[in-house]
Amino acid sequence: MLSALQSVFSVILMIGLGFFLAKRRWFEGSSSALISRLVVNVALPAYMISNLMGGYDRAKLLDMLPGLPVPFLVMIVSYVAAMGLARLIRVQKDRRGAFQSMFALSNSVFIGLPVNVLLFGDASLPYALLYYIANTTTFWTIGVYGIAVDGSIRKNGPRPSLVSLSGLRRILSPPLLGFFAAVIMIMLGIRLPKSIMDTCRYLGSMTTPLSMLFIGIVIARVEWKALRFERDFLVILAGRFLVTPALMFFLVRGLDFPLLMKQVFLMQAAMPAMTQNPILAEAYGADAEYTAIGTSLTTVLSMLSIPIYMTLVGVLF
Numbered sequence: 001m002l003s004a005l006q007s008v009f010s011v012i013l014m015i016g017l018g019f020f021l022a023k024r025r026w027f028e029g030s031s032s033a034l035i036s037r038l039v040v041n042v043a044l045p046a047y048m049i050s051n052l053m054g055g056y057d058r059a060k061l062l063d064m065l066p067g068l069p070v071p072f073l074v075m076i077v078s079y080v081a082a083m084g085l086a087r088l089i090r091v092q093k094d095r096r097g098a099f100q101s102m103f104a105l106s107n108s109v110f111i112g113l114p115v116n117v118l119l120f121g122d123a124s125l126p127y128a129l130l131y132y133i134a135n136t137t138t139f140w141t142i143g144v145y146g147i148a149v150d151g152s153i154r155k156n157g158p159r160p161s162l163v164s165l166s167g168l169r170r171i172l173s174p175p176l177l178g179f180f181a182a183v184i185m186i187m188l189g190i191r192l193p194k195s196i197m198d199t200c201r202y203l204g205s206m207t208t209p210l211s212m213l214f215i216g217i218v219i220a221r222v223e224w225k226a227l228r229f230e231r232d233f234l235v236i237l238a239g240r241f242l243v244t245p246a247l248m249f250f251l252v253r254g255l256d257f258p259l260l261m262k263q264v265f266l267m268q269a270a271m272p273a274m275t276q277n278p279i280l281a282e283a284y285g286a287d288a289e290y291t292a293i294g295t296s297l298t299t300v301l302s303m304l305s306i307p308i309y310m311t312l313v314g315v316l317f
Contacts, residue, residue: 011118012303014209018216032217039110039210045178047204050197051125052182061186064126067261071134074251074269078104078244079142085239091232094153097146098281098291099232102298103239105143106271108135109175111215111302114208115271116264119310127264129179136176139274147277147291151284218275219300233294236273240298241305245270249316263313270309272298 021027027035052061082103086096106112109132116124152159185192192200248269252262278292 014212015216018213019220022217022220043206044175046200048178050200071131097150101143102273108132112268112271114211127261131268148284150286272302
C-alpha cells in the first residue's frame, strides 16, 4: 500500500510540475499540442512494442483474451444508462451525445495507461491495453456518433452516419497499431534486433512523464470563472467516478480473472472523460463550451479520485 501511495504522489508531483510550468508560460502556442502528438504518435507505440515484445509470449497473450468483452459490456451498459439519465434530468437534446460520452467513456490511454503503469508496474500494461481497445472502439463509433448528432441538431442538418471511414481511421490510432504490430510479431515468433528494442524502450519511457505534464497543462488552462456546477455536470461526475466503476466492480468480482486485471479494469473505469470530447464537439458544431467544462471538471477531480480508488482496489479485491 505504501508503494502504491508513493506512486500516486509521483503522479500528483508530475502533474503539479506541468501546472506550474504552464502558469509560468512555458507552453505557449502549439507547444502543448506537440507534447500530445509526441505521446500519442511516438512514445506510446514504442512503449507498446518494447513492453509487450520484451515480456510476453504467445501463451500469455492468449490468456488475456477472455477479459476483452468485459470493458465493452461495462461501457455499453453505462452508455445506455447515460441515455436514460439524459432524458430523466432533461439534458438539452443538442448536448446529449456529449453528456453520454463524458458519462460512460474514460481517458484510458493518455491518463489511464500511465497511471496504471505507475501504480502497478509494467505488468499492468496488457490489461490496460485491453480496456483501451474497447474504449477507443466505443468512443470513435458510438461516442463520436452521439456528438455528431448533437451538432446536426444545433445546425438543423441531416443525422450523421454511425460508421464512417474517418471514424475507422481514428480507431486505428498509432498506439493501437503499435499494440497490434507487437501482438502479430509475438504470435509469429518474430524477434526485433536489440538496437530497435532499445530505441523503442527509450522512446517509450517518455510516455508517463510527458502525459502527466500535459494533464497539468490542461488543468492550468481551465477557466475557473466559466465553471458552472449545473446538474448535468454533477451527473457526469457521478458517471465517471461512481456508476461506471461500480458496474465494473460488480461484473469482475465474481469472474475468474487475474487479480491485477480486475484492479486495472477498475482503475481504468474510474479515469476522467476523454480529452478529445471538446475537440470533436467543436469539429461537429456541437456545444464545445459545455463539453470542455465537463471534461475539465472530470480531469481536475481525478486528482482526488485516483488516490481514493488506488486505496479501494486494495480493499475491494
